[in-house]
Amino acid sequence: MNHRLPQLIAGRVMLVLFMAATAVPFLSLFTTALAPQNTTPHGISWPSHPHWHNFVDAFHAADLMPLLGSSLLIVLGVVPVALALAAAAGYGLAVLGFPGARIVFGLLLVGLTVPTESLITPLYYQLESMGLLNTRWALILPLMGLFMPFSVVWMRTFYLSLPKELTEAASVDGAGPWTVFRRVHLPLARPALSSLAILLFLWTWNQFLLAIALIDDPAKRTVAGALGAFQGHYGTNVVLLSAGSLLIMLPAVLVFVIFQRHFVTALLQGAVKG
Template identity: 85%
Template structure:
């Protein structure tokens, strides 16, 4: 086999290993969710009599309907606002080149290095001083701020990959910076915006630790955050806990499967180039 074929085989083998490492935990969780309640399955083994009603029992036991509703409200509060701010900030940093743009971008990059866990305590007292504790705004506002550094970096790198002649052509046609952004740059950035929306949705929906810290009422948390309370009540019932976890993960899996082409398209068009 020639060297190129060897590299290709090695690459495919590595991809298969990564796929197996990703799929095996989900398969184990799925087979566990179908086992008889009260049992403790080991490994991956398809039950002789799958108990599909475990998903219905987990849905009712965790009272998932209001949790899903709460997650949708939080997602609708975070994703559109964050997308608008990141697109505008990325355009300003990449295209307009205002004084101090590099300093602002450096501060945003510094924000990428700060772990969320280290910010929980100051965020808690800040939300407490604003009177927003135990409300969904106590989760929406911090998440917008926490997602801004990556979102601005994502959009800035995309706008930098576009030809500078676009802004010059727009100015020749009489369009100002705002009109050029709205009519020229933003439509071209649709793949980057859609892929960023997918990431923001996944991160918001799966938010766990900040949801528990800021909101005491489980019905106002994200579905993933409410899983902590569900685990406290049904932690010994591994089967029911696995079924509940799968139900909570189902929307994120569905969104990624449906919109994965947009995500790949953004990567191929240079959304993270440079």
Template identity: 65%
Template sequence: MIATRRETLIGRLLLVLLMAITIVPFISLFVTALHPSGTYPSGLSWPDSPQWGNFLDAFRAANMGKLLLSSSLIVLGVVPASLLFGTLAGFAFGHLRMPGHRIGFLVFVLGLTLPFEGIITPLYYQVRDMGLLNTRWAIILPLIGLFMPFSVIWMRAHFVTMPDDLSEAARIDGASTWQLFWRVHVPLAMPALSSLAILLFLWTWNQFLLAIVLVDDPAKRTMAGALGAFQGQWGTDIPLLCAGALLILVPTLTVFLIFQRRFVAALLQGSIKG
């Protein structure tokens, strides 16, 4: 009993420490953003006269209205397509077990180890030859391909746990392969689909490298990618830069806080099934 209490206490202390390490940088950004524009605040000192208008100034200076629209269009182009292709392939690999599915799955696993930085140069020339440089398609199409390995492996992990008896019963009732997929397995895969959608949204919204290399116009980048141009223009104005960074973080934090229960439930469901 003493050991259990000690382990519980140590676990809680570690959680508090990790929470503090995570929260303190955000508090520092928030406090710095409230200092007068053009100053160089140090530490976590609260300003005598908080400048709440810095957030509005950063919103206007970064032209975040257009950035919100651009990021939303990119997300709408990447996430639904990645979910559709990843679910179809995951169902084929995990439940249908088509001939050669082990080799195909191994190819996707190898693709999961491929870093964005390792292919950015050939990707640039390929996008250039396709005439897509400085367009949102230069971000959307590569991201769909780069997200495929993870999407397929994620959905396969769900479908591989589905009992074969469920499919056999549907087959006896006359269900085709498409009906089996769409009417039986997709509804059961909603927890895995929702958590994958959250991850893809966060990764797409925060995409920085592809947006910087493949798109010159900041208004056509993601919000995270446009931060590079904003930093180049306002890099000497630390409070305004911190205010802009916080504004860019708001959508991702909002989505995660709203859907965190579904995300955790999907992870726990996968761990129980495994």
């Protein structure tokens, strides 16, 4: 046991360092948001008189209420459909083993390597020809396509971790592929689907680049996409900009904190299977 003590200590030290590297920027942003407006705080220092009204001022200055509604509509358009397609496609690749499944899986892996920035120009002209530019569909449809490679690979990996005996037993009882998927695999995939839903929500909510490139109307963008316009108007007011950034991040942080148990459960299931 003693020979493992240095490894345990090193692991704890690395964990503390990673936590500090993650927490320090947020702490700096928070203390800056409480400073007097039209000032430029340096470093991390708690203001002697915290200006909590900065958050209210930032909320009204950025007109965040309609933007929150727009982000919610985009999330509702992306996440449920992406989950349904990923659950079905992952099942097909992992269990059904249809001809060409390996080729499809290889193409999905290639899709994981394509940077989003390289797709903006062709997406812009394609959506323009379809008459969808400057609408929420210009963000919903591309995001569903961009999320598919990771989502399908995620679900395929989960289905492969399930015992094959479950599928064989259901088949012996006369269940077809659709029944096996709906009655056996889908209920067991709830942790994987829940964690994937969290990731898709965070990625959609925080989408910035596509929102400002494909939608001109700030009211139709995501909240993160509207941050560009907010910064343009209040770029010199670092305090107000910090408060607005924290307000935009708050829903995503709350969703992750509330549903993190499902996320950790899915990760642990994969680790135990290995």
